[in-house]
Amino acid sequence: MTTVTVSPKFQVVIPRAVREKLQIVAGQKVQAIAFENRIELIPVRSARRMRGFLKGLDTQVERERDRT
Numbered sequence: 001m002t003t004v005t006v007s008p009k010f011q012v013v014i015p016r017a018v019r020e021k022l023q024i025v026a027g028q029k030v031q032a033i034a035f036e037n038r039i040e041l042i043p044v045r046s047a048r049r050m051r052g053f054l055k056g057l058d059t060q061v062e063r064e065r066d067r068t
Contacts, residue, residue, distance in 0.1 A: 014041070 002015045014024060022043055024030070029044040 002018070004012045004015065006012055018024075024043055031042045031044060033040045033042065
């Protein structure tokens, strides 16, 4: 786990290892979400880039009796 420092302008630097793992590039947008007691930064991806990201997902889910 890497610790970052918040600057006086409330900016943070995303560590290189995290940027490389998530393929974040300069100028890319991220969504900042306050969730419980933490901040989550979620990279914004184009629909084209997201194509196929659910490939292999098991679509066989157990249904409630009134939904069969």
